[in-house]
Amino acid sequence: xxxxxxxxxxxxxxxxxxxxxxxxxxxxxxxxxxxxxxxxxxxxxxxxxxxxxxxxxxxxxxxxxxxxxxxxxxxxxxxxxxxxxxxxxxxxxxxxxxxxxxxxxxxxxxxxxxxxxxxxxxxxxxxxxxxxxxxxxxxxxxxxxxxxxxxxxxxxxxxxxxxxxxxxxxxxxxxxxxxxxxxxxxxxxxxxxxxxxxxxxxxxxxxxxxxxxxxxxxxxxxxxxxxxxxxxxxxxxxxxxxxxxxxxxxxxxxxxx
Numbered sequence: 001x002x003x004x005x006x007x008x009x010x011x012x013x014x015x016x017x018x019x020x021x022x023x024x025x026x027x028x029x030x031x032x033x034x035x036x037x038x039x040x041x042x043x044x045x046x047x048x049x050x051x052x053x054x055x056x057x058x059x060x061x062x063x064x065x066x067x068x069x070x071x072x073x074x075x076x077x078x079x080x081x082x083x084x085x086x087x088x089x090x091x092x093x094x095x096x097x098x099x100x101x102x103x104x105x106x107x108x109x110x111x112x113x114x115x116x117x118x119x120x121x122x123x124x125x126x127x128x129x130x131x132x133x134x135x136x137x138x139x140x141x142x143x144x145x146x147x148x149x150x151x152x153x154x155x156x157x158x159x160x161x162x163x164x165x166x167x168x169x170x171x172x173x174x175x176x177x178x179x180x181x182x183x184x185x186x187x188x189x190x191x192x193x194x195x196x197x198x199x200x201x202x203x204x205x206x207x208x209x210x211x212x213x214x215x216x217x218x219x220x221x222x223x224x225x226x227x228x229x230x231x232x233x234x235x236x237x238x239x240x241x242x243x244x245x246x247x248x249x250x251x252x253x254x255x256x257x
Contacts, residue, residue: 007203008087008213010050012187013080014179015098016043016058016172018162041072042105043161044099045079048184056177058161060169067164076105084114088198090187092137092179095121110145113175118198122186129193137182146185150175192240201242209235210242215243 021038044058059065062074079102083089091098099119106113125137132140138149151173161166191197191211200213207213214237223232223243231241 008198008200009085010082010088010090011047011086012050012090012180012183013045013047013079013082013094013098014091014109014176014183015045015101016176017041018043018102018129018158038070040101041070042075042079042101043072043158044172044176044236045075046173046180047079047082048180050184050187054177054180056172056173058169058176060161060164060166068162068225072105073109076102076109077111080106080111080114083117086117088118088120089202090120090122090183092183092186093121093123095119095124100234120187120194120197122183122190125194126186126190129195130190137179137186140186143174144186144189146182146189147178149182150178192235194240197240207233207244209238209240211235212238214238222248 017040018038020033020036020040022033022036024033026032045057046054046056048054057075057078059069059072059075083102089099100166103113122138126132126140127135132143134140141147150171152171157172157175158170161172194211197211199210201208201210204215205214206215207217209217212235214235216236217233218233218236219231221231222234227249228247229249230245230247232241232243234241
């Protein structure tokens with residue numbers, strides 16, 4: 001029996017970009033840019049519906065692609081469609097980077113804002129509740145024994161992709177895809193600890209776990225505030241805690257400071 005609800009649609013996503021290009025004087029480590037000649041653009045994305053399909057695409061997959069070309073309009077439009085279809089978007093450091101880059105490219109190409117969605121940034125959520133030596137995706141995956149990011153030659157890989165190297169593009173896509181595989185594992189690991197997780201019960205017609213949407217709930221005591229008392233539950237599927245929204249002390253007179 002499937003205890004998961006059909007909705008919401010939860011999308012895990014990661015993007016890769018080309019760097020800005022420009023002119024500069026002085027030493028190589030100084031960043032006093034005189035002029036930007038080409039702006040950052042998206043070169044690939046990997047996206048997976050939680051528990052569902054996974055897709056990874058790069059500029060080289062689109063008709064009309066040519067080496068040394070930064071035109072990302074088609075790939076940006078595909079990402080826009082995916083995000084517009086999502087209720088929740090999950091990413092690593094996505095609030096600071098991925099989402100802002102995507103919004104920049106959406107607007108650059110004249111696209112309207114995608115349909116509204118909730119965001120879960122795994123880096124932000126983990127930093128709230130865990131003390132780790134590093135909050136980088138690869139380091140957290142190593143800490144939990146989930147595997148590692150795909151190793152590559154660094155900046156040279158991006159240069160090879162820009163030049164149109166087919167094997168470099170395949171490696172870039174594999175690298176991008178592995179990030180989302182690790183992202184999904186990490187999200188599922190920390191999900192019970194995400195206290196402000198979008199409430200999935202809003203998408204169900206019965207009482208379900210607010211974090212994972214399963215209906216395997218066990219009543220375990222009460223959640224008590226200064227003036228209210230709620231029945232508390234723990235999910236037997238993901239171990240998250242939740243409570244009912246009905247105050248069982250509603251008719252009891254209470255004096256509060």
